[in-house]
Amino acid sequence: MKNPHWFAALAGVVRRDILLAARRKSDVLTTLFFFVIVVSLFPLGIGPEMDMLRQIAPGVLWVAALLATMLSLNRLFATDYADGTLEQMGLSAVPLGVLVVGKVFAHWLLSGLPLVLLAPVLGLQFDLAPRALVVLMAALAIGTPVLSLIGAIGAALTLGVRGGGVLVSLLVLPLYIPVLIFGAGAVEADISGLGPAAHLSLLAAILAATAFFGPWATTVALRIALE
Amino acid sequence: MNWNSPAEFFAMGGYGLYVWGSYIACALFMAVEPLLLRQRRKNALIELKREIAARKDNET
Amino acid sequence: MNGMDNRLINWFHFSSPQTFYPLAGKLMPWFAVLAALFGIAGLYLGFFVAPTDAQQGEGYRIIFVHVAASWMSMFLYLVMAFWAALCLGFNTRLSGMMASAVAPTGAMFAFLSLWTGALWGKPMWGTWWVWDARLTSELILLFLYLGYIALQSAIDDPRRADKAGAVLAIVGVINVPIIYFSVKWWNTLHQGASVSLTKSPSMAQTMLWGMLLMALCFWMYAIAVVLQRVRAIILERERHAGWVEHLKEVAK
Numbered sequence: 001m002k003n004p005h006w007f008a009a010l011a012g013v014v015r016r017d018i019l020l021a022a023r024r025k026s027d028v029l030t031t032l033f034f035f036v037i038v039v040s041l042f043p044l045g046i047g048p049e050m051d052m053l054r055q056i057a058p059g060v061l062w063v064a065a066l067l068a069t070m071l072s073l074n075r076l077f078a079t080d081y082a083d084g085t086l087e088q089m090g091l092s093a094v095p096l097g098v099l100v101v102g103k104v105f106a107h108w109l110l111s112g113l114p115l116v117l118l119a120p121v122l123g124l125q126f127d128l129a130p131r132a133l134v135v136l137m138a139a140l141a142i143g144t145p146v147l148s149l150i151g152a153i154g155a156a157l158t159l160g161v162r163g164g165g166v167l168v169s170l171l172v173l174p175l176y177i178p179v180l181i182f183g184a185g186a187v188e189a190d191i192s193g194l195g196p197a198a199h200l201s202l203l204a205a206i207l208a209a210t211a212f213f214g215p216w217a218t219t220v221a222l223r224i225a226l227e
Numbered sequence: 228m229n230w231n232s233p234a235e236f237f238a239m240g241g242y243g244l245y246v247w248g249s250y251i252a253c254a255l256f257m258a259v260e261p262l263l264l265r266q267r268r269k270n271a272l273i274e275l276k277r278e279i280a281a282r283k284d285n286e287t
Numbered sequence: 288m289n290g291m292d293n294r295l296i297n298w299f300h301f302s303s304p305q306t307f308y309p310l311a312g313k314l315m316p317w318f319a320v321l322a323a324l325f326g327i328a329g330l331y332l333g334f335f336v337a338p339t340d341a342q343q344g345e346g347y348r349i350i351f352v353h354v355a356a357s358w359m360s361m362f363l364y365l366v367m368a369f370w371a372a373l374c375l376g377f378n379t380r381l382s383g384m385m386a387s388a389v390a391p392t393g394a395m396f397a398f399l400s401l402w403t404g405a406l407w408g409k410p411m412w413g414t415w416w417v418w419d420a421r422l423t424s425e426l427i428l429l430f431l432y433l434g435y436i437a438l439q440s441a442i443d444d445p446r447r448a449d450k451a452g453a454v455l456a457i458v459g460v461i462n463v464p465i466i467y468f469s470v471k472w473w474n475t476l477h478q479g480a481s482v483s484l485t486k487s488p489s490m491a492q493t494m495l496w497g498m499l500l501m502a503l504c505f506w507m508y509a510i511a512v513v514l515q516r517v518r519a520i521i522l523e524r525e526r527h528a529g530w531v532e533h534l535k536e537v538a539k
Contacts, residue, residue: 153458157451161441170437171455174430175462178469185476206465217458220375224450229335240339242346245410249349249403253356256395257508264515271522275537278526 009094013102014109020079021110027075028110035068035115039122050127057126058136058187059180065115065140066176069147070169072111076103076155077222078164086159090226097219104145104152104215112144128187135190135200142203143183149214150175156221178206304381304521305530311514318514322507329500337493346410350494353403355501356396357421359509360428361463363393367435368460371453381517383449384524386456387439388517392509394432400425420474424467431459445524 021028042060043053080086089099119140120133128136154172158164186199230236239246301307333351340347370386373379404422405415416422435455442448525531532538 153454157438157455158441161438163441167437167441170430171434174427174434174466175458177427178462178465181469181473185473188476202469213461217454221451221454224447224454227447229337229339236334239348240345242344242348242410245346245406246348249352249406252402253352253399256399260392260395260512261515264512264519267519268515268522271519271526272536275522275526275531279532279537 006094006098009092010098010102010105013089013099014106017103017106018109021106027072028114031068031072031111032114032118034071035064035118036122038064038067039125043125053126054128054191057123057128058132058184058191060126061119061123061136062140062143062180062184065119065144066147066173066180068115069111069144069151070172071165072107073151073155073168073172074165076107076152077159078155081159081225086222087226090223095219096222097215100152100215100218100222104148104218107152108145108148112140112148115144116140129191132187132190135196136187138200139183139186139196139203142200142207143179146179146203146207146210147176149210149218150179152218153214153221156218156225159222159225179203182206302379302381304384304525305528307381308518308521308534311518315511315514315518318507318511322504322511325500325504325507329497329504332493332500333497337497338491343411346407349403349407351497351501353400353407354498355505356400356403357425358502359505360393360397360400360425360432362506363389363396363509364428364431364456364460364463367393368456371456374449374453375457380446380449380524383446383453384517384520385513386453387449388513388520390432390435390439390452391516392512394429394436396505396509397425397429397432401429418474420467420471423474424470427466427470428463431463435459 039060042056046052046056077086080089090096092099116137120137123133123136151168151172154168154175157171158167161167182199182203186196186203189199190196237243237247301310329351333348337348339345367386367389370382370389373382374386401422404425408417408419408422409415435452438455439448439452442451522531
């Protein structure tokens with residue numbers, strides 16, 4: 001059966017990316033520090049009144065999460081592209097789409113999951129209620145995989161292109177907007193008492209659609225870059 | 228006919244700045260775009276002629 | 288059998304840059320003329336026939352260009368995605384060129400939609416910008432156009448640029464309804480039923496006709512300009528092809 005073979009390949013890709021990231025911890029850690037610093041910039045720029053900070057907290061945390069994810073995207077394919085591993089992946093018997101899913105999952109484990117875990121701590125800086133923090137974590141847990149999936153498309157399109165880092169941001173940030181709206185909206189809905197269920201459901205629907213469509217688009221983009 | 232005088236027409240009931248600001252912007256862009264494309268075409272033709280001349284020089 | 292073959296051949300006859308170039312050149316002036324005719328008709332209706340609005344006075348007349356620009360910016364994105372799909376699906380050079388040719392004009396209309404929207408909003412609601420669902424979606428559409436243009440200009444190889452742009456355009460077109468829905472959601476949650484440019488003045492027949500004629504004007508203009516641009520792109524990219532040397536504008 002082909003499928004166990006695919007799963008082994010996928011697990012292999014995930015393990016490899018995590019091992020590589022473990023050897024260069026600075027990549028992952030600097031992205032997290034960026035998240036922390038950016039979140040702190042907003043009160044510094046706007047003012048320390050707790051009432052106002054409580055209001056802007058969901059938006060600020062989400063925007064910072066988007067930006068931090070953006071920064072980590074160039075790691076996704078660039079090093080593999082440079083040393084020829086990506087080309088090998090393209091020639092492998094396992095479909096490139098499967099390997100892409102593995103790489104995106106690894107990216108989420110290294111960039112998205114830490115944000116999910118760190119955000120509630122930062123949410124305390126904005127005096128968010130415990131239940132709001134839980135909703136924030138849930139929303140980020142659903143939303144950050146979407147960011148990785150969509151980001152992968154942008155990273156694949158700009159492989160080896162000059163100005164890659166900023167260019168990816170231009171391409172991907174507009175596509176991130178629905179995730180931002182529903183993700184921050186979920187927390188705001190919880191705070192205002194309306195309940196986050198609708199927002200979280202919409203986020204989950206976006207995740208389902210992106211999980212299906214994203215790796216396919218990423219594979220097409222990678223093939224274009226590998227030609 | 229809506230307007231009793233040209234002055235009324237230009238004033239647009241007090242909204243002149245906004246109405247004409249909109250229409251002039253549209254007219255400007257829609258005039259400049261084809262002009263820029265004319266220039267682009269001219270540059271492309273100059274490049275082409277230069278390349279063909281260079282190719283002919285190489286052949287001789 | 289022969290008749291069928293001829294029709295099939297005719298359809299694909301123009302799908303190469305070499306055959307499309309002269310066709311585009313011949314069609315272009317006609318669309319320019321149509322644009323001018325529709326424009327004159329639309330402007331006449333808009334300024335001299337359509338009555339003053341009860342609530343918005345003369346200021347509402349911006350609607351004739353604002354709506355036309357918005358419609359065109361959205362329509363052209365669909366057209367761009369169509370050519371992008373053909374580019375990826377059939378791998379023809381011309382499809383990629385057409386998609387690239389549409390983008391700048393689409394971006395221009397998106398910008399004009401925002402500009403005219405701001406000029407409409409300022410006297411009506413007091414601010415140059417309102418985070419209204421339609422305007423905000425239009426802004427994001429402009430970002431999508433600019434991203435496409437930026438990606439194409441960053442990639443040196445034109446074939447790769449076309450195909451990468453095509454993927455982006457298709458991803459974008461699928462996202463546009465999602466983005467629009469999410470922005471509407473966001474807008475109603477935060478602002479309720481207050482400021483909205485979608486609350487257009489009650490439509491007299493002449494107002495509708497004026498909008499329609501201006502939209503047609505902009506459409507004809509867009510076709511003419513896109514044809515003009517694709518001809519320039521063909522000249523730029525096909526410079527190594529033999530047929531280009533024999534063009535009368537090059538041979539002289």
